[in-house]
Amino acid sequence: MRIALESAAIxxxxxxxxPETSFEVTDGAPTVIAVETAERPMLVSLLxxxxxxxxxxxxxxxxxxxxxxxxxxxxxxxxPVVAEPTAGLGLAGVVAEEFSFAGLPSxxxxxxxxxxxxDLADYATVPMRALPPIRRVRMFSELALLRPGVDALVIxxxxxxxxxxxxxxxxxLQVAERGTTIAIVTDAATRGILLGLGAKDGVPxxxxxxxxTAAPAVPTHAISTRSTNSVTEDNA
Amino acid sequence: xxxxLIRTEFARLTSSRIGIAALxxxxxxxxxxxxxxxWGNQDPYNRxxxxxxxxxxADTGATDTDGNAVNYGQDAAETLLDGGDFGWxxxxxxxxxxxxxxxxxxxxxxxxxxxxxxxxxxxxxxATKATLDLTTSDTNSYLSTTLAERAxxxxxxxxxxQLGEEAAGTLLGALDEVRTGLVKADDGAVQLADGAASASAxxxxxxxxxxxxxTGAASLSTGIDSLSTGxxxxxxxxxxxxxxxxxxxxxxASLSTGxTSVxxxxxxxxxxxxxxxxxxxxxxxxxxxxxxxxxxAFADGLVTPEESQSIQTKLGQLAQLTAGVSGGxxxxxxxxxxxSAGAGQVAAGAATLNSQxxxxxxxxxxxxTGAGTLASGASSAASxxxxxxxxxxxLSTGxTxxSTGIATLASGSSELSTSLGDAVDQxxxxxxxxxxxxxxxxxSPVTVEKDALTAAQNYGGGLAPFFISLAAWIGIYALFLxxxxxxxxxxxxxxxxxxxxLAGWLTxxxxxxxxxxxxxxxxxxxLGLEVANPVAMVGFMVFVSITFAAIxxxxxxxxGSVGQFIGLILMVVQLVTAGGTFPWQTLPAPLAFIHxxxxxxxxxxxxxxxxxxxxxxxxxxxIWPLLAWLVVSLLxxxxxxxKQGRFRVLRDLRxxxxxx
Numbered sequence: 001m002r003i004a005l006e007s008a009a010i011x012x013x014x015x016x017x018x019p020e021t022s023f024e025v026t027d028g029a030p031t032v033i034a035v036e037t038a039e040r041p042m043l044v045s046l047l048x049x050x051x052x053x054x055x056x057x058x059x060x061x062x063x064x065x066x067x068x069x070x071x072x073x074x075x076x077x078x079x080p081v082v083a084e085p086t087a088g089l090g091l092a093g094v095v096a097e098e099f100s101f102a103g104l105p106s107x108x109x110x111x112x113x114x115x116x117x118x119d120l121a122d123y124a125t126v127p128m129r130a131l132p133p134i135r136r137v138r139m140f141s142e143l144a145l146l147r148p149g150v151d152a153l154v155i156x157x158x159x160x161x162x163x164x165x166x167x168x169x170x171x172x173l174q175v176a177e178r179g180t181t182i183a184i185v186t187d188a189a190t191r192g193i194l195l196g197l198g199a200k201d202g203v204p205x206x207x208x209x210x211x212x213t214a215a216p217a218v219p220t221h222a223i224s225t226r227s228t229n230s231v232t233e234d235n236a
Numbered sequence: 237x238x239x240x241l242i243r244t245e246f247a248r249l250t251s252s253r254i255g256i257a258a259l260x261x262x263x264x265x266x267x268x269x270x271x272x273x274x275w276g277n278q279d280p281y282n283r284x285x286x287x288x289x290x291x292x293x294a295d296t297g298a299t300d301t302d303g304n305a306v307n308y309g310q311d312a313a314e315t316l317l318d319g320g321d322f323g324w325x326x327x328x329x330x331x332x333x334x335x336x337x338x339x340x341x342x343x344x345x346x347x348x349x350x351x352x353x354x355x356x357x358x359x360x361x362x363a364t365k366a367t368l369d370l371t372t373s374d375t376n377s378y379l380s381t382t383l384a385e386r387a388x389x390x391x392x393x394x395x396x397x398q399l400g401e402e403a404a405g406t407l408l409g410a411l412d413e414v415r416t417g418l419v420k421a422d423d424g425a426v427q428l429a430d431g432a433a434s435a436s437a438x439x440x441x442x443x444x445x446x447x448x449x450x451t452g453a454a455s456l457s458t459g460i461d462s463l464s465t466g467x468x469x470x471x472x473x474x475x476x477x478x479x480x481x482x483x484x485x486x487x488x489a490s491l492s493t494g495x496t497s498v499x500x501x502x503x504x505x506x507x508x509x510x511x512x513x514x515x516x517x518x519x520x521x522x523x524x525x526x527x528x529x530x531x532x533a534f535a536d537g538l539v540t541p542e543e544s545q546s547i548q549t550k551l552g553q554l555a556q557l558t559a560g561v562s563g564g565x566x567x568x569x570x571x572x573x574x575x576s577a578g579a580g581q582v583a584a585g586a587a588t589l590n591s592q593x594x595x596x597x598x599x600x601x602x603x604x605t606g607a608g609t610l611a612s613g614a615s616s617a618a619s620x621x622x623x624x625x626x627x628x629x630x631l632s633t634g635x636t637x638x639s640t641g642i643a644t645l646a647s648g649s650s651e652l653s654t655s656l657g658d659a660v661d662q663x664x665x666x667x668x669x670x671x672x673x674x675x676x677x678x679x680s681p682v683t684v685e686k687d688a689l690t691a692a693q694n695y696g697g698g699l700a701p702f703f704i705s706l707a708a709w710i711g712i713y714a715l716f717l718x719x720x721x722x723x724x725x726x727x728x729x730x731x732x733x734x735x736x737x738l739a740g741w742l743t744x745x746x747x748x749x750x751x752x753x754x755x756x757x758x759x760x761x762x763l764g765l766e767v768a769n770p771v772a773m774v775g776f777m778v779f780v781s782i783t784f785a786a787i788x789x790x791x792x793x794x795x796g797s798v799g800q801f802i803g804l805i806l807m808v809v810q811l812v813t814a815g816g817t818f819p820w821q822t823l824p825a826p827l828a829f830i831h832x833x834x835x836x837x838x839x840x841x842x843x844x845x846x847x848x849x850x851x852x853x854x855x856x857x858x859i860w861p862l863l864a865w866l867v868v869s870l871l872x873x874x875x876x877x878x879k880q881g882r883f884r885v886l887r888d889l890r891x892x893x894x895x896x
Contacts, residue, residue, distance in 0.1 A: 083729065086248045088248070088251030147730070
């Protein structure tokens with residue numbers, strides 16, 4: 001499937017919650033979208049998942065303005081505020097909850113089987129906050145795909161748990177290879193790493209990610225955060 | 237999904253020790269609130285003896301109508317001190333004033349110096365109301381002032397009843413004596429009436445007799461009058477007769493003489509008559525000779541025919557005359573003879589008469605004298621009869637008046653008897669015991685018979701429905717400080733608004749139910765408050781709590797922290813309008829309207845019904861509005877979940893300005 005933001009924005013001007021932005025996410029290798037600020041990864045993820053209406057512009061699925069379909073087919077994974085589990089909760093409980101979201105029996109046995117299958121049995125009673133990020137991303141991706149009709153995942157800020165992006169990117173790549181459309185909303189640093197690993201670039205616009213567009217397209221570490229202010233001021 | 241969500245929420249709430257502590261703390265909020273308040277106010281009226289109150293007895297006493305020394309103030313004060321309703325302390329007036337001012341005493345009750353005097357004056361001519369002085373100060377506690385007023389009123393009522401009973405007893409005793417007198421008077425009146433009736437009959441007869449007497453006397457008077465007149469005439473006639481009779485003997489003598497003379501004369505006349513016969517025969521012969529000569533004269537023509545005729549006529553007349561005389565004489569002769577004989581008899585009679593005439597004269601004189609006496613007597617009798625007639629007329633009038641008067645007396649005394657009888661009926665006969673009872677009833681004519689259909693055990697029991705309802709709201713409010721209204725993960729992951737909502741509601745509802753069971757146990761077994769229908773009450777409390785949970789949930793779903801804050805506002809509003817303390821009807825109209833609308837009012841009513849044993853209908857009547865709140869709140873929450881499940885809004889995603 002193809003999810004596209006076409007000049008979608010929430011709010012206006014430099015103070016906009018989500019500045020006007022256009023990009024698209026397609027099948028194949030995960031698409032990486034780098035955004036700024038603490039809040040924007042959540043908002044952009046919600047836009048991608050059809051769970052937030054843009055104030056302007058539009059969000060399309062396979063070219064159609066059908067947010068209901070988009071919502072049904074996408075799952076937000078580990079998105080702060082809206083999908084992130086409580087840090088103190090035990091793993092088994094969260095898995096059971098995800099099972100219930102998927103309409104599956106959420107018995108202890110079913111949970112136990114799932115954990116065993118995904119090599120997480122040791123973590124059954126561990127609080128979420130103690131789960132290594134690689135396992136976390138992989139587990140939530142797998143759990144989200146259990147929901148009927150879901151064939152696209154929006155992974156939000158996986159870098160916030162730390163660790164090596166290459167680790168969880170690997171598992172996401174495997175998921176993508178099973179035919180799932182994957183968008184990774186993350187920060188610029190991680191984008192650079194992921195691009196190096198073969199991820200597609202969501203082509204962030206300058207407003208989303210304050211990269212000087214005049215500068216040549218550079219890999220990862222060439223991102224200049226210093227230019228942020230000047231661009232912002234220019235736009236102002 | 238619902239159970240999993242609830243389990244997850246519980247897991248979240250208890251995921252850390254501090255989380256568990258917070259949950260436990262918030263769960264106990266309603267227990268602490270309701271329990272402490274009800275414990276503190278469980279039965280304050282039983283602890284009023286802890287309220288210090290000054291008692292001042294300045295009463296100097298008095299002497300009552302029986303001459304006994306009384307001191308009602310002192311008596312009442314002793315009753316108060318013994319009763320121990322308040323913490324009474326007998327002090328001087330100055331101490332009382334100072335003590336009430338500085339808060340040593342909450343209030344003071346004073347029996348003034350002339351308290352008994354005034355009370356005793358009630359049975360005298362110059363009654364003065366006695367005064368009981370109550371001194372309060374609201375700075376010591378407004379409620380203690382109210383209680384003091386009740387205490388003073390109780391004292392007043394007791395003394396009034398006591399004195400009233402004495403006065404009424406005296407009055408009733410006097411009334412009983414009056415009744416005895418009336419009974420006697422009634423008997424007398426009956427006798428009087430009977431006597432008067434007899435007298436009336438007699439008087440009527442007397443009047444009729446007197447009238448007859450008057451009539452008779454009048455007739456008598458008239459008759460005697462006639463008698464008198466007749467007697468007077470008789471007397472005068474006899475007088476005249478007497479006067480004439482005096483001359484009678486002389487007359488009779490003359491008569492006798494005259495009669496003798498007559499007899500003599502008659503004898504002479506008779507002889508004279510007889511002597512006439514011959515002349516008359518000669519006269520007839522002479523007349524015939526004249527007639528023959530006259531006829532020869534005529535035939536000789538010596539006389540004209542006319543003269544002849546006249547002579548003839550006259551000679552005829554003469555002849556006739558002579559014949560008459562002759563005849564008369566012959567007729568007269570026997571008569572005279574008889575007359576002469578008669579005259580002789582008369583003379584003889586006259587002689588006899590003459591001899592008797594003096595006796596007659598004497599007799600007539602006696603008669604005349606007697607008739608005079610009779611006339612004078614008849615005159616006296618007539619005057620007496622006239623007096624008698626006048627007198628009997630007066631008597632008759634008087635007797636009639638008497639009859640009328642006695643009739644009036646009879647009817648009056650009969651009426652008197654009836655009235656006295658009625659009066660006796662009006663005053664019921666009584667024994668001393670009955671009078672004592674009646675006096676007590678008069679002194680305190682009204683007692684309030686308490687017919688409580690349902691009753692709260694005590695003050696705490698009375699306030700319990702209100703504080704339980706309030707605690708239910710506070711408990712739910714507090715829970716929502718911890719519990720998440722709707723699972724954001726569920727909203728993001730799936731579109732199942734009903735399940736998500738139910739899960740969001742059931743979590744606090746279960747905790748709220750637990751709170752209610754705990755609160756019930758505390759109230760019922762900890763504080764020992766009586767509950768008429770414990771099972772239903774627990775059920776209703778749980779129902780109230782889960783209803784409140786739905787309401788606060790709906791507020792949170794739609795308004796987030798602002799909704800939670802509104803939950804607090806609603807609690808304050810319902811605190812005022814639920815009618816937990818004063819009857820809600822005393823609220824101003826807008827608040828009274830809010831009372832009807834908001835759920836806590838019905839919760840209070842329902843718990844009252846179940847706690848004090850009210851009716852099923854009344855309980856059901858409180859369930860319907862609550863059920864409406866519950867259902868509507870859940871529907872509103874579902875709508876909120878539905879909306880949020882489609883699109884989120886920035887406000888929901890960002891931290892609320894209220895709370896955290």
